[in-house]
Amino acid sequence: MIARTLVAITLAFAAVPDAAHIKAVQAWRTEHETDYRRDYVPLAGLFFLVPGPNTAGSAQSNAVVLPKRTPASIGRFVLEGQRVRFEPKAGVKVSLNKRPLDGPIDLLDDGATGGPDELTVGDVALWVHLSGERKTIRMRDPKSDVARGFAGFRWFPIEERYRVTARFIKDPAPREIQSLNQLGDLEVMTTEGVVEFTLNGETIRLRPMTTRPNRFWFIFRDGTSGKETYETARFLYADLKSDGTAVLDFNQAYNPPCAFNPFTTCPLPLPENRLTTRILAGEKAYAGH
Incomplete structure (x- = not known):
């Protein structure tokens, strides 16, 4: 007992x-x-880069398509080997790591020490993301469909x-x-x-x-x-x-x-x-x- x-x-x-x-x-x-x-909730795009120039902006003809509230063209990402360079379009306001960008820049990806470098156009952010060995551009948009509908x-x-x-x-x-x-x-x-x-x-x-x-x-x-x-x-x-x-x-x-x-x-x-x-x-x- x-x-x-x-x-x-x-x-x-x-x-x-x-x-x-x-x-x-x-x-x-x-x-x-x-x-x-x-x-992660605001992620709104994943664009795989091809060698050479990859144009970016809200126009649907771009390789990297941004939300409609952004300029039709903001510049281009250029992939050369393992290097990604961003070349901004003249007259478009783009920031790099929260500071105004005034010319071409080689970008650190998210696998690099000190990376990634982050570009912003208004409230939209872009950076180089590695998927295996492939270089992509990842986009964050706080007003995306996923963000608005998150359950x-x-x-x-x-x-x-x-x-x-x-x-x-x-x-x-x-x-x-x-x-x-x-x-x-x-x-x-x-x-x-x-x-x-x-x-x-x-x-x-x-x-x-x-x-x-x-x-x-x-x-x-x-x-x-x-x-x-x-x-x-x-x-x-x-x-x-x-x-x-x-x-x-x-x-x-x-x-x-x-x-x-x-x-x-x-x-x-x-x-x-x-x-x-x-x-x-x-x-x-x-x-x-």
Whole structure:
């Protein structure tokens, strides 16, 4: 009788949500939503550059087509090898990194140290974005159809059981792997090993990408993908601790921007990161489509 009582008490305490954990996840979700609304919701164009000049402006004949409220021509982007130069049209007001631009300029892309350089025409922003090895012009417009019609975020309730401690199993040496994105371009990423943990009574392994020392980025699918959650993948970050473990909090798993915006490029999960177990945690499928 005493043993059964102790078990009942233990289970009751295990079921009680961790208030500090809930508060931390809620704060993280608020920050994430703010960042996504600023950085990804307003994306309104992705234009692949061809070698030579690529004209830009609101006229439909341009290679890079801007919103109608901007000038018909603002200049041109010139692709020469891996270099992209912007040549502004005389008399058109274009800013570079919030300062008036008065002549041609070579632009840093978003993969370069200190990049990307950002051009603005009114409230429309343009910069060089890498999709694999291809150079594109990405456009941000706060008045775009996607921005005006954005349906917001939906999350599963926060559950303690979806915060797990994983053991890091290191590879003999770091290695670069090529991963496809949704546009079919290959992106080179670095991986150093796998993590192993128990969830839903299963032993699971995931292979993270290393974005900086001791920082892991997980790109994964699970048994909810295409049903309760976004069909292609979800993302999750975790830090490697000094004891060789990492805490994976799937309550912070989130959709890539491709879930709601067609002008984005998102990597696909590796075959080994396509799980069958159902992870009913983190962000749900976008409801705006």
